[in-house]
Amino acid sequence: MDVSDTATLREEQERERALHRTRAEGPRPTGLCLFCGLVVTHGRRWCDAECRDEWQAWSDHARQDRKA
Numbered sequence: 001m002d003v004s005d006t007a008t009l010r011e012e013q014e015r016e017r018a019l020h021r022t023r024a025e026g027p028r029p030t031g032l033c034l035f036c037g038l039v040v041t042h043g044r045r046w047c048d049a050e051c052r053d054e055w056q057a058w059s060d061h062a063r064q065d066r067k068a
C-alpha cells in the first residue's frame with residue numbers, strides 16, 4: 001500500500017464517519033422547528049420533545065415509504 005492508498009482510505013473513513021454523524025443526529029438546526037416551523041433557540045431543531053417525537057415518527061414513516 002503506497003501513500004496515495006493511505007490517503008484514499010483516510011478520506012473514505014472520514015466520509016463514512018460524516019455519514020454516520022448525519023444519520024445519528026439527523027438534519028442540522030436551521031433556527032426553525034423542523035416539525036412545526038416555529039422559531040427556536042439557536043442550535044435547537046425542535047421547540048420541544050413533542051415536536052421532536054412527531055418529527056421522528058414522521059421521518060421514520062417517510063423512510064419506510066421510500067423503502068417499500
Ligand SMILES: [Zn+2]
Binds near residue numbers: 033046048051
Ligand atoms: Zn415545533
